[in-house]
Amino acid sequence: MSRIKGCFAQLKEQHKKALIPYVAAGDPNPDITVDLMHAMVASGADIIELGVPFSDPMADGPVIQKASERALVYGTSLSDVLAMIKVFREQDNSTPVVLMGYLNPIEIMGYETFAKAAQDAGVDGVLTVDIPPEEADDYVPALKAHALDPIFLLSPTTTKERMRHICEYASGFIYYVSVKGVTGTSALDTSEVAQRLKIINEVTDLPVGVGFGIKNAETAAAIGKVSEAVVVGSALVNLVEQNAHDTLGNDKIIKDISQVLLSMRAALDA
Amino acid sequence: MTSDSQTEKKLSDMPDDKGHFGQYGGMFVPETLMEPLEELKQAYFNYMQDQEFLNELDNDLKNYVGRPSPLYFAERLSRELGGAKIYLKREDLNHTGAHKVNNTVGQMLLAKRMGKTRIIAETGAGQHGVATATVAARLGLECVVYMGAEDIQRQALNVYRMKLLGARVVSVESGSRTLKDALNEAMRDWVTNIDKTFYIIGTAAGPHPYPALVRDFQAIIGRETRQQIMEHEGRLPDALVACIGGGSNAIGLFYPFVDDHDVSMYGVEAAGHGLETGEHAAPLCAGKPGVLHGNRTYLMEDRHGQIIPTHSVSAGLDYPGVGPEHSWLKDIGRANYVAVTDEEALSAFHELTQVEGIMPALESSHAIAYVKKLAPTMDKEQIIVVNLSGRGDKDIHTVATIDGIEF
């Protein structure tokens, strides 16, 4: 069983919801990433979503754009990110890791080369923001051949018919983008999300995670009531930004992010 | 169907229904944009066959833009270069001074039919931003133009023009603060405000259906050229030349000729300080295929797939990608892609101004610079049509600064 599938199965047994933090690899410097990943697991993260920095993050708001820019100052490449995960796996062989990013770095590496390297590094799922199933006829088989779950997005504009189509390509879990907009957008409407999730659950048996707009323990808990997983990104990356220019910032970043995750964990489990 | 029908397939039949030109093009966008793009595709397919829509478009092109634009025989330039006869397709004489308005008039009509009330655009040199602000003013629609902070500096005059026209110009501070970042920001706006917003892309790039749609609105350039050259010369030209930023003025001229295999085509990219310096904006000449801004195409990128900074003296060519149809025309060998440096373009700017009394945009000057190389290699009987995509008034400041002149 894949780590992601195993993780959701176990959580279901315990009647718990998955907490999925997002941070950009290499932000604000490459030294922090592996330590931060371990700290997030210790603070209640079930799955880690690791952003692969890209020069043109078209679907991200200012907070995650700047995270990419900070990471690219150090030239953090896709290969570097895979190397970080390899180090993470030396101590943690159970927490699923999902890469989140844009297609071009994968395209340049080559789908097959990438998928093999990602499997070797211990990656479990890949969420590429700018590849819809329409363009994924080579991409999905390459991932699946290397036991990687292709994670796809559904959005408020996705019709039911399209949902069916997308879910045929997806495995691991489905990521529901809760608002029309880029990452870091506020104004999340819990009751509307609940309605959409009802439709998604009619279409697929895959667990559904909800992201975009989850800011704190309160919103996490509200969304956790209606979905199997909550993804929290910009709220954490904001904490990176606040300490990015401090030489002793890494410890503070890890402490701040851990604290927020602990509060979200508690709220989700309450 | 026999296998013959395969070989009879015309080059002009592209793209396929998923927006692919061979391996290029497509729809590489976040899920939220798939439905809006589908809606746009439907509207575009329907209205491009709707006689009432086409009549309204024709009427606007004639009476608002001032089409047809003349095809002018540049007799003195031809004589000086001592080779082929050179004709200039005078897109510089259009309302707002460039070919960009052909596309904004068309997309604005689509926006109106689709009931959208808010218009957004990206701009580099500011020509597309001005052309968008112009048509938005005419319809009284809200208009937001995204422009890289760097370009706002370089093209201050056009920024003010847009403001006079009632548009809000948003300075984009992310990334390299140029056209590519303005495009990212416009996409982000679109994702956020899709219900009432129409995104008018300014070049033949972006996700399907934009490359086809922009081409079809710009193809008026090539259709007129065909008719006009028949009137002047009684035959088709031997060569077409156009500059390439995202590729809209070039594809507009080329497209009606793609199935005429005797007509050769030259797309001219910006070699900046020289291809060998890496400081240029010539993805077709010196880049490799990748995925950016919703389509697969030639890009300027590093070995990790990060998009790299570009350089050109001309803001309208300063873009690391190119429309996907050009990538395909390059790979199948139907069109040739070449590059000229800043210096060559500036020299062509001065030469055309002095020899013909026509001041070209710095973008168009790249096309003229290549004609200066090509024409002397051809016979006096042969014909070149070069797309004079815009007028040079917007660039006077840049040229003066380079010449060391302060106002």
Ligand SMILES: Cc1ncc(COP(=O)(O)O)c(C=O)c1O
């Ligand atoms: C006068 C002129 N020509 C050419 C271009 C380049 O764009 P494209 O390659 O889409 O024609 C621009 C872009 O701003 C322009 O203003």
